[in-house]
Amino acid sequence: MSTFSENMEKAERHLARFRENGVLNRIDGELVPAAAGAYFESISPVDLKPLARVAHSGAKDIDRAAQAAKAAFPAWAAMDGSKRKKLLHKIADAIVERAEEIALVECMDTGQSLRFMSKAALRGAENFRFFADRAPTARDGTSLRGPNQLNLTSRSPIGPVGIITPWNTPFMLSTWKIAPALAAGCTVVHKPAEYSPLTASLLIEIAEQAGLPKGVWNLVNGFGEDAGKALTEHRDIKAIGFVGESRTGQLIMGQGAATLKRVHFELGGKNPVIVFSDSDLERAADAAVFMIYSLNGERCTSSSRLLVEASIYEEFTAKVADKAASIKIGHPLDPDTVIGPLIHPEHEKKVLSYFDVAKKEGATIAAGGTRHEGPGGGCYVSPTLFTNARSDMRIAQEEIFGPVLTAIPFADEAEAIRIANDIDYGLAGYVWTADITRGLRVSDALEAGMIWVNSENVRHLPTPFGGMKHSGLGRDGGDWSFDFYMETKNISIATAPHAIPKLGG
Secondary structure (H helix, E strand, O other): OOOHHHHHHHHHHHHHHHHHHOEOEEEOOEEEOOOOOOEEEEEOOOOOOEEEEEEOOOHHHHHHHHHHHHHHHHHHHHOOHHHHHHHHHHHHHHHHHOHHHHHHHHHHHHOOOHHHHHHHHHHHHHHHHHHHHHHHHOOOOOEEEEOOEEEEEEEEEOOOEEEEOOOOOHHHHHHHHHHHHHHHOOOEEEEOOOOOOHHHHHHHHHHHHOOOOOOOEEEOOOOHHHHHHHHHHOOOOOEEEEEOOHHHHHHHHHHOHHHOOEEEEEOOOOOEEEEOOOOOHHHHHHHHHHHHHHHHHOOOOOOOEEEEEHHHHHHHHHHHHHHHHOOOEOOOOOOOOOEOOOOOHHHHHHHHHHHHHHHHHOOEEEEOOOEOOOHHHOOOEOOEEEEOOOOOOHHHHOOOOOOEEEEEEEOOHHHHHHHHHOOOEEOEEEEEOOOHHHHHHHHHHOOOOEEEEOOOOOOOOOOOEOOEEOOEEOOEOHHHHHHHHEEEEEEEEEOOOOOOOOOOO
16 A cells, blocks of 8 residues: 555646646547636645636537537447447446546545545446446346237437536546446436536546547536536436435426426435444444444435434443544545545535534534644544434434434334434435344335445445435436436237227228
């Protein structure tokens, strides 16, 4: 493993291109500035210093990208699935070759620690390989027999799609959305988050250098209110895949309504981890700590509500507080760092505001609860635990999206389920118990799209990923991704003469 100073030296070399050339759009295979010639400045959360000037795009840029995607669609959709498979595997190979560069750039762009980002690029390659292998069968359907009738189903790519990705782990989440779209035969217009735009440029560069035809994948940088809105309203874009805040998802749904655009949303979460007294408490504590404090707590599936059976509440929360207090906060390129700086000063301000909210609501700050003076003077926040909380408190209802955990006691199974479901969100849930029957029973009762029993979030790519209520619409993963990016057609063939109703003559 490289040392901190070696990582810094390598990162500076990789970042030099962005500082010198800025971050441009990539449309129809060409690097181009925004049509209006405008830029905005991207800063590093480590030291708040500029990283790059980024193309500030608008409707003209989106239209140009959409037209490129539309023109490229017929040939890409008609390409044999086996050829798309080979090409997507080449992209995966190239991602692996540049994994270190991707990780170092993403650390400086997002504040995420290298111990997690070093794996994110490799996970992105896995996403491409997984969907590449399914490209040859993506159009396959089923045969359904009826009386004197044979039905044949098939699927075809929906057309050019818009992909809007978030600022947390942006590289991996971009591959999670774009790889199945390409495997299905769709063309893409990608708008990355304005807070962390750098690795999106690396990703599309890798894809085109691997041989992806021009126009199949286009990148447009900008803000949600201009580039994002233009993308969701564009009539040639047939669907929008979005990962981000629930409120933004509501806006996108409204913006796409006039064109009856298909939408897929992975939105916010306030996910419960339920710990019963018969659990392996050490393993449960490690899992709860990992799921809220890894990735700076900036993850949609974080276990941000800790529901603990009353008889072990004090013991268990003390254990979590001790673990939180020992977590290393530091520069994201330091190999020992667990928690780096939050993404941006505006987000840091939001997270810090909940410390006053907790005090006013009567909760106890059992760990953290302060801003941390980290290296570079960036957006560092101490891992925090709120105890003596109730489900009706804002700290238990609102998505804080930082290294902040709210612990609530419960008396019995029924109350645990009630508290877990007493919220607008429904993305994920975690259940810890030695009673597997109870684990199944509680999982069945939870209003969430994904449940892990006696485990942290361990993803299996063929399984469905997505949430209920305000946490999203639709599912990613396995064949569920193709359900979104493809249209299903049914062809019905009469296999024997049948009586046809006569209306005249």
